[in-house]
Amino acid sequence: MNEHTTAVRLRPPAHRVSRRAIGYWTATAALLWIVLIGVQALIVVTSDDPPAFFDVTLVVSCVLGPLHLLVMPQWRYRVHRWEVTGEAVYTQSGWLKQEWRIAPVSRIQTVDIERDPLEQLFGLAKITVTTASAAGPLRIAGLAHDRALALAGELTKTTQAVRGDAT
Known part of the structure; x- marks a missing residue:
């Protein structure tokens, strides 16, 4: 190291982001889940004989989506x-x-x-x-x-x- 270089160490940073980020992360994730669930529901409802896996993925999405929206924004805010x-x-x-x-x-x-x-x-x-x-x-x-x-x-x-x- 030369005289102008100061040693820096990895450590937890001191400041959190704005609490409004929780709402932002929730909204962006909600938009994606709405599109995903909407497309799956549209296929299930409008197809005469939709593949069986669409029923399963729709149910899984309807469970995982809200769970993701509850957990992810809070978790990200803490990190x-x-x-x-x-x-x-x-x-x-x-x-x-x-x-x-x-x-x-x-x-x-x-x-x-x-x-x-x-x-x-x-x-x-x-x-x-x-x-x-x-x-x-x-x-x-x-x-x-x-x-x-x-x-x-x-x-x-x-x-x-x-x-x-x-x-």
């Missing part, structure tokens, strides 16, 4: 965390497959804010921090829009203050 320090950006995300990432501030190349229409409805945004890493960018989803704007500004100031070429 998703983020933190920005003067040295690094920390993220933790997922629910079944969980991922912890850390990126030294000196490696940050770009900071982007994105909002899909449903995120706009819920007042949320996601930040994508692109680094000089083969592992790809870090994403912090489920942030309140105003918090995402402030965080992007903070990251921009922090990266400008750090010497290095982000490679």
Whole structure:
């Protein structure tokens, strides 16, 4: 390590995402389940002789869908965390497959804010921090829009203050 490199360690990030993310994750999953169950029901109802497995998959979907909508958003809210320090950006995300990432501030190349229409409805945004890493960018989803704007500004100031070429 050189004198400009500070050791960073993987640890749980300090901040949770916005509680509104629970509603957003529920709504996005509900839309998918509605389409899936709707297509299956349409096939079962309109076919003269639907394959028997459609009855089974429809019942399974009608049980798993609501269960997924009850468990997944709460679980994700408990897992998703983020933190920005003067040295690094920390993220933790997922629910079944969980991922912890850390990126030294000196490696940050770009900071982007994105909002899909449903995120706009819920007042949320996601930040994508692109680094000089083969592992790809870090994403912090489920942030309140105003918090995402402030965080992007903070990251921009922090990266400008750090010497290095982000490679």
